[in-house]
Amino acid sequence: MGASFDGEGVNFALFSAHAERVELCLFSPDGRKEMCRIPLRERDGDIWHVHVGGLTPGTLYGYRVHGPYAPEGGHRFNPHKLLIDPYARQLSGRLKWSDAMMGYKVGSNRADLSFDTRDSAFAVPKSVVVDPSFNWGPDRAPRTPMHDTVIYEAHVKGMTALHAGVEKALRGSYLGLASDAVLEHLQKLGVTAIELLPAHAFLDDRFLVAKGLRNYWGYQTLGFFAPEPRYMSRGEIWEFQTMVRRFHAAGIEVLLDVVYNHSGEGDELGPTLSFRGIDNRSYYRLRDGGRFYVNDTGTGNTLNLTHPMVLRMVMDSLRYWVEVMHVDGFRFDLASVLGRELHGFDPQSGFFDAIRQDPVLARVKLIAEPWDIGPGGYQLGNFPHPFSEWNDKFRDGLRRFWRGDAGMVPDLAKRLLGSAERFDAAGRAATTSINFVTAHDGFTLEDLVSFTMKRNFANGEENRDGHSDNHSDNLGVEGATSDPAVRAARDLRKRNLLATLMLAQGTPMLLAGDEIGNSQQGNNNAYAQDNEIGWIDWSKGDKRLSAFVSRLIALRKAHRVLRQRRFLHGRVRAVDGLPDVIWRRADGSVPNPEDWHDPAFRCLCVELRRAAEGDLADREAIFAVFNVGCAQKLTLPDTVPAWQLLLDTTRPEARPEPARQGLEIPANSVLVFAPKSD
Known part of the structure; x- marks a missing residue:
């Protein structure tokens, strides 16, 4: 599929089940002039194809597809609209919003039932023939086990746009992200994987452009095989490959946030850019006879993964990014959409079956965002192995516990054990839970402890967008402040949240910039803020906090008991006769049922060991205290002859020291x- 260079020319292949005629359009090197149209006369089933001799990589092309324009029946063919190849490995030129890219006449009283004859080629990016070969040298994927993984969610441009250590010409690019300054920072932190917000080619929504904004996050895909051009400094895909190679050399995996649930073409009033004009009825899930789109994604359309050729495209795309671009895994946006069959979400759906049988994808990390806005859209815990899942229960539970909400101790206990009530089934590992306190969607950690109300006015939607219930707290002053008492309280709250994240079973994920106290000025939906609001401000970085995060990750790495594959259920271990989990109160006693339901129970202690079913010779132990209440005396467990205090969030720079009975737990x-140790 797509455009394949074979040394003698290029073979072009395009799927369309309902087209009547397909034309290949070749363009001048600058993309401004259409040089010729070549009909795809060969057809094998629903695959139209042609071989054109003499063409080489760098050739610009697009398609025009002829067929019925019958929106009420689901068909929207319009050969006046230039179409992007769904398999294009590279795109050239920016999309220029114009009514000419609409398949209908804008303003007509017949709306999308009307037909527009203007040529859209001037406004549409051109597909590029690519030779994806690259000298990978000794590149080897780190293949970090999930139980050793620490994920760092980042934005290619936001990470580097204001970074003084990155060469100016490379800021905001793939090459800039892989610069020495960034790699050294991530290595010093100890993270093992960087998860990039969408790097597939995407468009800027028309309503954003009209307001002088851009699609910063990138969740409006134009091409599932092409790297986003705006992150290229030289316009070549080898820049992305070089980035991956450098990350691998630094021991860091590269994960991609991918959007296979919808495309950037929107609803029936959106542009005709690719799928809509190639075979609307095959590519999209339709309703009401075919004129309107199922909108389980909130973006206007939903891709139809129940169609074998659409599913094939997604699978081909995933394999391409693993085999050709060497990425190490994927985070699937609105992943419950991908598992929705005609009868609803199904863990045995065609998409999941295809993923699980694929030998290429068997070796990479697969992470689901387990919700969407469609029927039965919240599916946390219901994805099949080998998927891990973003755990919003962890996010909300930790925020509420450390905010001081009453009755949150039982929830904290669940989150510390990897949310076993959600994930411990069908042989899934404790690492299934992707634990996070913050992510790109929502407050940064600094804003979580600085604002009680979102501040999204810069988005131009009168602050109506974004989540309103953030479980946040300003600790006395709304927004930025120089008050030393408030600053100290905020810094402590951040350390407590981060420490709990790293001490919990599961796989931890950090949001880029949280480790240095980065703020988005209270904006909890910075999807359109391709500016100082959305970018990380490295000039004001909190080096003490960054050092503390490095220490937390090192602590987690040093103790296997904090990063187990098996869930802990308090079962007795044969090696020492002790349960693998013992819950305690500050006085050393085991909480009784009344304690668990007491709103005044605000200090939870836990003694952790390796799972009873695990290494029978392992006697490692960790005792942790989570106190959201007042200071009180601590009785250390007598299961160990002597304890050493490794960490106290009220004294972040303190080194390990011997622990004594009766020491005070700070508030x-x-x-x-x-x-x-002896």
Whole structure:
């Protein structure tokens, strides 16, 4: 599929089940002039194809597809509209919003039932013939086990646009992201994988452009095989490949946030750019006879993964990014859409079956965002192995516990054990839960402790967009402040949240910039803020916080008991006769049922060991204290002869020290102990 260079020319292949005629359009090197049209006369089933001798990589092309224009029956063919190849490996030129790219006459009283004859070629990016070969040298994927993984969610441009250590010409690019300054920072933190917001080619929504804004996050895909051109400094796909190679050399995996649930073509009033004009009825899920689109994504359309050729395109895309671009895994946006069959969400859907049988994808990380706005859209815990899942229960539970909400201790206990009530089924691992406190969608960590109300006015939607219930707290002053008491309280709250994240079973994920106290000025939906609001401000970075995060990750790495594959259920271990989990109160006693339901129970202690079903010779232990209440005396468990205090969030720079019975647990703190070594 797509355009394949074979040394003698290029073979072009395009799927369309309902087209009557397909034309290949070749363009001048600058993309401004259509040089010729070549009919695709060969057809094998629904695959139209032609071989054109003499063409080489760098050739610009597009398609015009002829067929019925009958929106009420689901068909929207319009040969006046130049179409992007769904398999294009590279795109050239920016999309220029114009009514000419609409298949209907804008303003007609017949709306999308009308037909527009203007040529859209001037406004549409051109597909590019690519030779994807690249000298990978000794590149080797790190293949970090999930239980050793620490994910760092980042934006290609936002990470580097204001970074003084990145060469100016490379800021905002793939090459800039892979610069020494960024790699050294991530290595110092100890993260093992960087998860990039969408890097597939995407468009800027028309309503954003009209307001002088851009699609910053990138969740409006134009091409599932092409890297986003705006992140290229030289306009070549080798830049993305070079980025991956450098990350691998630094021991860091590259994960991509991918959007296979919808395309950037929108609803029936959207532009005709690719899928809509190639075979609307095959590519999209339609309703009301075919004129209107199923909108389980909130973006106007939903791709039809129940169609074998659409599913093939998604699978081909995933394999391409693994085999040709060497990425190490994927985070699937609105992944419940991908598993929705005609009768609803199905863990045995065609998409999941295709993924699980694929030998290429078997070796990479697969992460689901387990919700969408469609019927039965919330599916946390219902994805099949080998998927991991973003756990919003973890996010909300930790925020509410450390905000001081009453009755949150039982929820904290669940989150510390990897949300077993959600994920411990069908042989899934404790690493299935992707634990996070913040992500790109929502407040940054700094804003979480600085604002009680979102501040999204810059988005031009009168602050109506974004989540309103953030479980946030300003600790006394709304927004930025120089008050030392408020600043100290905020810094402590951040350390407590981060410490709890790293001490919990599951796979932790950090939001880029949280480790240095980055703020988005209270904007919790910066999807359109391709500016100082959305970019990380490295000039004001909190080096103490960054050092603390490095220490937390090192602590997690040093103790296998904090990163187990098996869930812990308090079962007795044969090696020492102790349960693998023992819950305790500050006085050393085991909480009774009344304690768990007591709103005043605000200090939870837990003694952790390796799972009873695990390494029978392992006697490692960790004792952790999570206190959202007042200071109180601590009785250390007598299951260990002597304990050593490894971490106290109220004293972030303190080194490990021997622990004594009766020491005081500071108010609003996390303490971590391990057996004292001889």
